[in-house]
Amino acid sequence: MHSNSSDGHYLDAGVTPVKLVVMGPFAVGKTTFVGAVSEIKPASTEERLTQAGELVDDLRGLEDKDTTTVAHDFGRLTLTEDIVLYLFGTPGQPRFAAMIEDLMYGALGGVVLVDTRRVAESWDAMERLEEAGLAYVLAVNEFPNSPKYTEAELRTALDLDPWTPLVMCDVRKRESAKAVLIALVSHLLSRSSLEPAS
Amino acid sequence: MIEPLVTTATLLGGGFAASAAGLVAQTRAKRAANARAGQLEDRLRAAEHSVTVRTGELEERARAAERAAGVRTGELEERLREAQQHAAALSAEIEHLATVRLPALVDTQARGHRGITVPGLKDEALKGMPVDDHHQTVLDLCTEAIGLTRETIGLAARSSVRDLVDEAQTYLVRCQLAVIDEMNKVPEATAFQQGLMNIDHPLTRSVHTLQRLRILAGSWPGLQRADCTFAEIVESARGRIDPYLRVHYTHEPISGGVWVEGRVVEPVTIALTELLSNATSYSDGKVLVEVQQTQTGWVIVVDDSGLNMSPQQRSEAERLLSQQTVLDVTTVPDTLSLGFPVIGRLMAAYGFRVDVSSTSPYGGVRAVLHVPRELLGTGPTQEEQEAERREARAAMGVSALTETPAAETRPDSSRGLPQRRRRTPRTADPAAGRAGGPAPQEDPEAFSEGFAGLAAAIRDGEDQHPEGEPTDD
Amino acid sequence: MTPRGRRRTGMVRPYTPAEGHAAPTRRSLDLATILIADRDMPLHGLSPHAYRVMEHCLPGALSVAEVSADLQLPGAVTKVLAAHLVDSGHLIARNPAPAAQKHDRALLERILNALQQL
Secondary structure: OOOOOOOOOOEOOOOEEEEEEEEOOOOOOHHHHHHHHOOOOOOOOOOOHHHHOEOOHHHOOHHHOOOOOOOOEEEEEEEEOOEEEEEEEOOOOHHHHHHHHHHHOOOOEEEEEEOHHHHHHHHHHHHHHHHHOOOEEEEEEOOOOOOOOOHHHHHHHOOOOOOOOEEEEOOOOHHHHHHHHHHHHHHHHHHHOOOOOO | OHHHHHHHHHHHHHHHHHOOOOHHHHHHHHHHHHHHHHHHHHHHHHHHHHHHHHHHHHHHHHHHHHHHHHHHHHHHHHHHHHHHHHHHHHHHHHHHHHHHHHHHHHHHHHOOOOOOOOOOOOOHHHOOOHHHHHHHHHHHHHHHHHHHHHHHHHHHHHHHHHHHHHHHHHHHHHHHHHHHHHHHHOOOOOHHHHHHHHHHHHHHHHHHHHHHHHHHOOOOOOOEOOOEEHHHHHHHHHOOOOOHHHEEOOOOOOHHHOEEOHHHHHHHHHHHHHHHHHHHHOOOOOEEEEEEEOOOEEEEEEEEOOOOOOHHHHHHHHHHHHOOOOOOHHHOOOHHHHHHHHHHHHHHHHOOEEEEEEEOOOOOEEEEEEEEHHHEOOOOOHHHHHHHHHHHHHHHHOOOOOOOOOHHHOOOOOOOOOOOOOOOOOOOOHHHHHHOOOOOOOOHHHHHHHHHHHHHHHHHHHHOOOOOOOOOO | OOHHHHOOOOOOOOOOOOOOOOOOOOOOOOOOOEEEEOOOOOOOOOOHHHHHHHHHHOOOEEEHHHHHHHOOOOHHHHHHHHHHHHHOOOEEEEOOOHHHHOOOHHHHHHHHHHHHHO
């Protein structure tokens, strides 16, 4: 990656951050998607309890509970010496609405992940992006036992705008996830050609 | 005895007058008689004298006897008086024991009143006498009984105090964890975040209050930390008092990064919290904290600009600090003075030292917490720090969404797709709208370019689709 | 695994370095905002946490989200600290700038090219 630090994670001072949001319902594969393209590899976190210090003896047993982590995923992809892509996976639950708004703010665009077994759960993310006026790409994460639909069936059911790309993907695959990003940026490019640059 | 001798002389004189014829003979006889009379008279006088002397002696002896009897009576009276006095003294001493000495003993030993000494004998004259010994035995037995009872009850009480404190502390620590989790879930700079911070502060102070209690009850702080730096200890302690914004501590290049051994991190932090609490409650101004190196280790110096302690307060503070026994929580007079006993306990158990005898250059008290070199730690190794950072980054990349989605959001899709109904009416593509074109015109080049890659990616994904479901969030 | 290291977190509660403020002095700071340290600014007199942020940013640019994760501070606290450091001139902040650059074809094309070449 383009980094001028022996440490490997520092960026050049002249870098421009670009922000994308990855949205969709619970367990649709957002974390996996972010992890697949991020140069910061997510690993499993077994406990966060220790934030308050380890409770030995008397408070034993507490370790088994509370293993929640931060509610948003976070990944980074250094594209060039002066462009770095930040991917934020937003939580799916409505109670995180305020955080989603916050994460969407300033984003270039979004990826909405869909599980065809439960497409309705992705509607909320689509609505939010549409209301925010953010361009997005719809990415169908194909699970082995997912029912197969034609693109036309999906577009109709999702009431998708004709200009919004719909792509199939396997979020575990870097190339596949990358292709989703390529579709999104291509879509942004196509829009930019039509919008005034003011 | 005198009368018959006189009568004999008279009769002898009458016989002389009656026989004149025998005058010569008579004269001789007369002379002889006279001589005999003289002898008799002498004897008589001697006898008389002897009687007189004897009579005087007898009289003298009688008088002496009388005198002796008088003296003896006086003696007896005196001894009686003494015996009465002794009995009164003993009675008074017993009363003194019951009404003064034992109550004072109960006040000091059982009620824990300070500044009271158990008085000695009422009558110093009884010192060393059996009554003194017996009374002392009574007092000793009472002290022992109170001590044993307190120990037994105290053990039971402390154990239940610790159990309850453990439970309460566990809940509070969970609240603290929840605060951090919530903070990470909601956007920054919101009223909710502010609310969480506002809750976190009293929460943290509650944990400290419980820790004071458990320490006074002879327990450990209930939290085992890893090695921490002095900077972390000072910042942590600062956050545990109410007016933490008045405590000033800036980054110190050398001392700030010195590690303290994990085992003593929490005890030192608690002791420092008590010192900061004292410093801020006795002054309205800034409290300054500095960490300095000494010959034997490091010191955390807390200076306030308030009133200095009076000599009495100072000696009381020293007394409480040197107290190493487990305190009976019920005998601590008020919560304000819990600080020094808490520090005293921690000092005795963990081997650091606190000194409050100096005067701060700002006019108030200078409290000095000495951390000997033996209590310093090594901190995490370079690798550990690196791993720690990687894990933290990883944590940022792992979703917290462990709940299962609600059942109603899982439509039965085997029979077909549910139809989306937009919350807001469909808007034309903003780009298209602004451009005024009738239909969205897309850049064919970019579009095909993008889709070329996309198609390849999809093929790639399909070809290599392994068994099993893709990893969930 | 770093059990020793991890147990340090939580020692200092978030409100302490943030001085009780959840809102940064600059609303514009985003998690994706890049922070760049001014190497000429003196570091003495900074609070321990402000110093940590500076120390962490001195080797090179990082986003608020990364600083937050690296220092194990909640985003809110990192933003408050960073905002103060931007105010004092210790840090320069570069926001993700799609608002101005969303329609910058050159930027989008460069992003696209870079993605295709990855």
